[in-house]
Amino acid sequence: MTATKGLEGIVATTSSISSIVDGVLTYRGIDIDDLAENATFEEVIYLLWFGKLPTGAELEKLQSDLNAASTIPAEVINQMKLFPKDVNSMAALRTAVSALALYDAEANDMSQEANVRKAIKLQAQIPAIVAAFARIREGKEPLASPGYSSVAANFLFQLTGKEPDKIAIEALDKALVLHADHELNASTFAARVTVATLTDIYSGITSAIGTLKGPLHGGANEAVMAMLEEIGTIENVVPYINGKLERKDKIMGFGHRVYKGGDPRAKHLQKMSLELGKLTGNLKWYEMSIKTEELVTGLKGLKPNVDFYSASVYTTLEIPRDLFTPIFAISRTSGWTAHILEQYENNRLIRPRAEYTGPVNQKYVPISER
Numbered sequence: 001m002t003a004t005k006g007l008e009g010i011v012a013t014t015s016s017i018s019s020i021v022d023g024v025l026t027y028r029g030i031d032i033d034d035l036a037e038n039a040t041f042e043e044v045i046y047l048l049w050f051g052k053l054p055t056g057a058e059l060e061k062l063q064s065d066l067n068a069a070s071t072i073p074a075e076v077i078n079q080m081k082l083f084p085k086d087v088n089s090m091a092a093l094r095t096a097v098s099a100l101a102l103y104d105a106e107a108n109d110m111s112q113e114a115n116v117r118k119a120i121k122l123q124a125q126i127p128a129i130v131a132a133f134a135r136i137r138e139g140k141e142p143l144a145s146p147g148y149s150s151v152a153a154n155f156l157f158q159l160t161g162k163e164p165d166k167i168a169i170e171a172l173d174k175a176l177v178l179h180a181d182h183e184l185n186a187s188t189f190a191a192r193v194t195v196a197t198l199t200d201i202y203s204g205i206t207s208a209i210g211t212l213k214g215p216l217h218g219g220a221n222e223a224v225m226a227m228l229e230e231i232g233t234i235e236n237v238v239p240y241i242n243g244k245l246e247r248k249d250k251i252m253g254f255g256h257r258v259y260k261g262g263d264p265r266a267k268h269l270q271k272m273s274l275e276l277g278k279l280t281g282n283l284k285w286y287e288m289s290i291k292t293e294e295l296v297t298g299l300k301g302l303k304p305n306v307d308f309y310s311a312s313v314y315t316t317l318e319i320p321r322d323l324f325t326p327i328f329a330i331s332r333t334s335g336w337t338a339h340i341l342e343q344y345e346n347n348r349l350i351r352p353r354a355e356y357t358g359p360v361n362q363k364y365v366p367i368s369e370r
C-alpha cells in the first residue's frame, strides 16, 4: 500500500454535479463562463440540487421556499449573543450551524423529502447567521429577511440594514454563482465523508464549514486582503512579493491543486474588481492585485485562483474582511448540500486506508520500567 500525499489525482467518487475537465469548470454540464454571464445564484442552486435549470414557476417556488425558511431559531440567536464578540466569524458560523440541528424536529429524518427541506433551511439560514453575527458583535439586533427574491439582496440588507443598491446585488450574486460548487474540493469531500456514515445533513455542513475555514482553502480570500493591506501601496508590491518568494512563503490566492493553467473563475472576479473599482473611484486594490499577479505569474508561473480577486471585489463592496470566507460558505452551501443529497442517494461508507510508517514489533513496557 503506497499513499498519495494529499490524495492528488485520486478519483474518489463519481458525481454528476460539477466537473473540471482540461481546465473547464461546468455545473451540470453548463460552462461556468456561461453561468457567470447569464445565471442568477437561485437558478444555480436549483441546477445543482435538481440537475436542470428551473422554469419560471420552479424558480419562484424556490425563492419563496428560501424566504419562508430564513428565520433563524430564537434559541440559536440567543446562543450567538453569548459568543465572544471577537471570535473568528467562520468559527461562529460553524457553531451556529451545528446548533441549528438541535432546534429542527426533522434533523434526523433521513427521507429524501426531509433532506431537501433541510437543504433549503440551511441555504436560507446560513446567510442570515453570517449577517446576524456581524450585527450582534457590533451590539446591534439581527434583522429578519426582507423577503427579496435573491439571496444576495437579502444578505446585504440583513448585514447593513439598508436597501442594497443594484450594482452591489449583481456583483455579490455573480460571486455566489462562481463559488457555488467545485467538484471534490476539500470541504465538499469532508461533507461527503461525514454523511457517508449516514449521519445527518447538519453534521455534514458543520464539517464542511470547518474545512472551508482553513487558509489553504476558503480562508485564502481573507488572507489575500490581509496581504494587500500589509503591502499598503502599489510601490511596495515588488519588494514585498520578492521578499515573500525569497523566503519561500506562499502567496495567498495563487496556485491550485487542479488548475495548473489558471482558474476559469478568476477572470470574472478580476473584471468585476476593475468595474467596481471604476464605479467607486477606488482602483487601488485592483491595481495592486494586477501588479501582484504580474509578478507572481512572471516569477513563479502561478496563476490567481478564485480567492485572489474576490478579496478586492468584497472590499470595494465595503464588506468586512472577516466575512469573506463566510460569504464563500453562503455560496458553497448550495454545492455542499447537492453533494450530500447525491451521497445519500447512492451511499457507501468512505473509509480509505493508510500506509503505515511507524515502528513495528514493539512490546508493551510496564510503566515502572519506562
Ligand code: ACO
Residues within 6 Å of the ligand: 006, 215, 216, 217, 218, 220, 249, 250, 251, 252, 253, 254, 255, 256, 257, 258, 300, 302, 305, 306, 307
Ligand atoms: N505561493 C508560492 N508558492 C506556491 C503557491 C503559492 N500560492 N502555491 C503553490 N506553490 C508552490 C509550492 O511552494 C510548491 O513548490 P515546491 O515544489 O518548490 O515545494 C509547489 O508550488 C506545489 O505546491 P503545493 O502546495 O504542493 O500544491 P498543492 O496542489 O498541494 O496546493 C494550494 C494547492 C493549496 C491551493 C496551493 O497552491 C496554495 O497553498 N495556495 C495558496 C492558498 C490559496 O490560495 N488557497 C485557495 C485555493 S482555491 C480554493 O480553495 C477555493
